[in-house]
Amino acid sequence: MHKKPGISEAEWEVMKVLWGKSPQSSNAIVAILEGKRNWQPKTIRTLINRLVSKNAVGFEKDGRQYNYYPLLNEQECIQAETRSLIDRIRGKAIKPLLATFLEEESLSPEDIAELKEILENRT
Amino acid sequence: MHKKPGISEAEWEVMKVLWGKSPQSSNAIVAILEGKRNWQPKTIRTLINRLVSKNAVGFEKDGRQYNYYPLLNEQECIQAETRSLIDRIRGKAIKPLLATFLEEESLSPEDIAELKEILENRT
DNA sequence: CTTTAATTATTACACATGTAATCCATTTGT
């Protein structure tokens, strides 16, 4: 039994563009991503098509062109990835992982305060 | 240009077994994993072999049998996965993700104290 | 020694993913 396919790493880049603004034409998506990743336009179109196949992205026709928009919620996708990582290391020390996050990422003072509060309440 | 292959989700299960104790025979690994995942022994052996091909696992012969041990450090692998997730959601709110972690996972009081300290020092 | 059982090695096969190119239809410039 094969498991439901998720959104691949490359496809995530497209989702992020659409979560940032939607709907957008493939041209617009291509323009944005060509700068960030070293991808050919054809490659980016393939990714868009795959996301449509996966029902992660929908589109409306505007004459001959399509305008794409996300069908999945950003926060839910992030949570799904997070849970996937948690599952992967389940049974192992979660702390070093968290430490990596806390050290590497830019958090606002408010974020930090809020996270501290979560930790307090867990004790 | 193809990127270096990582350790797949299924392979991680094998790594976890070996990080828990090593070296171990394939039989021992199979015995442990048959309980947790619904895998055939042949499947598990395939995973072990792939890890050997990837230089993630080494082995010493003990007569006709092999005893396997990890060649990669657990903490580093966890960090790599963590960074991969961070990259994936880069530019997006990291806080909800952290909140998920902090709420879902079981952390010891010592862990919590240590994490709080990390947060303090970041302020 | 020969048959059997256990282990490792090799092969299989469908679907996913990275990374595009080609084909086809339609719009647009001349």
Place this chain on the structure above:
DNA sequence: ACAAATGGATTACATGTGTAATAATTAAAG
């Protein structure tokens, strides 16, 4: 009206991954 460009649809192809089965080898049992 015709040619060129553009955008979507289809096809490509190597490698990775899940999930094993089969073949080859060798140790153990009789």
